[in-house]
Amino acid sequence: MKIATWNVNSVLARLPQVVRWLEAASPDVLCMQETKCVDEKFPADEFARLGYLSESFGQTAYNGVAIISRTKLENVTRGLPDDEPGAQSRLIAANVNGIRLVNTYFPNGQAVGADKYYFKLEWIRRLKSFLDSSYQPTESVLLCGDFNIATEDRDVHNPELWRGRILFSEPEKAALNAVKEWGFVDAFRMHNHQDGQFSWWDYRAGAFRRNLGLRIDHVWVSGLLAKQSKAVVIDKEPRRWERPSDHAPVVAEFD
DNA sequence: ATGGTAGATACTCTA
Numbered sequence A: 001m002k003i004a005t006w007n008v009n010s011v012l013a014r015l016p017q018v019v020r021w022l023e024a025a026s027p028d029v030l031c032m033q034e035t036k037c038v039d040e041k042f043p044a045d046e047f048a049r050l051g052y053l054s055e056s057f058g059q060t061a062y063n064g065v066a067i068i069s070r071t072k073l074e075n076v077t078r079g080l081p082d083d084e085p086g087a088q089s090r091l092i093a094a095n096v097n098g099i100r101l102v103n104t105y106f107p108n109g110q111a112v113g114a115d116k117y118y119f120k121l122e123w124i125r126r127l128k129s130f131l132d133s134s135y136q137p138t139e140s141v142l143l144c145g146d147f148n149i150a151t152e153d154r155d156v157h158n159p160e161l162w163r164g165r166i167l168f169s170e171p172e173k174a175a176l177n178a179v180k181e182w183g184f185v186d187a188f189r190m191h192n193h194q195d196g197q198f199s200w201w202d203y204r205a206g207a208f209r210r211n212l213g214l215r216i217d218h219v220w221v222s223g224l225l226a227k228q229s230k231a232v233v234i235d236k237e238p239r240r241w242e243r244p245s246d247h248a249p250v251v252a253e254f255d
Numbered sequence B: 001a002t003g004g005t006a007g008a009t010a011c012t013c014t015a
Helices: A016-026 A042-050 A116-136 A170-180 A186-192 A223-228
Strands: A002-008 A027-031 A053-057 A065-069 A073-078 A091-096 A099-105 A141-146 A217-221 A229-235 A250-254
Touching: A002 A016, A002 A099, A002 A217, A016 A027, A016 A042, A016 A073, A027 A099, A027 A141, A042 A053, A053 A091, A065 A091, A065 A099, A091 A223, A099 A186, A141 A250, A186 A217, A186 A229, A186 A250, A217 A223, A217 A229, A217 A250, A223 A229
Parallel strands: A002 A027, A099 A141
Antiparallel strands: A002 A250, A027 A065, A053 A065, A073 A091, A091 A099, A141 A217, A229 A250
């Protein structure tokens, strides 16, 4: 079973690339972030043509998450339980093949100390509460998405430049570590130990060409799934295509 | 230290 996560940076602008990638990689499930479109405009018909069922949780212009799957998606939930009405669309969860999938788009935070930064930290705390109250670590839970946090020096092209900055500040890492302590393992790091393995590169200043990136897109799994984890790869190929997303898909394979 | 790009929306915000 192949489960992928990809921040597509607008599912409508990226539709040709997403379709091309689905045909090439043929994942069973694709979790998307930053779909940037309301559910009525989500291109479910295009994905149905490729054999995928869609569940979307979008909004106008910003954020938005979706799961497409070759097999049935059950018990779909949208948002965090304590979200205010009209809250940003950042989480969609569903059961697929006995796995509880939690697809997330963490707030970016903008800059350390900004209002959005504190919103990010609080959102992560609320995610932790949601996990604590909803699931047992003995279940098969997969938390994936654009976490907008690099966790270790080897996940950052220049740790000294990024230290203390947004996406790599200590309070962000501590908040995320509390989520991990729910009972997750970073599936990518079970199989890959090198530095320089990134999932996002800024559109500007030739960052991709120079591999000036961060690993901020993650697949985390509970213990049962960790035992079934065969491989996790970051597929850089679609980042080389015309009009790419600034993120690359991360693909996890399970027995 | 600055500015570089991209997407959606509506002349600006977010990343």
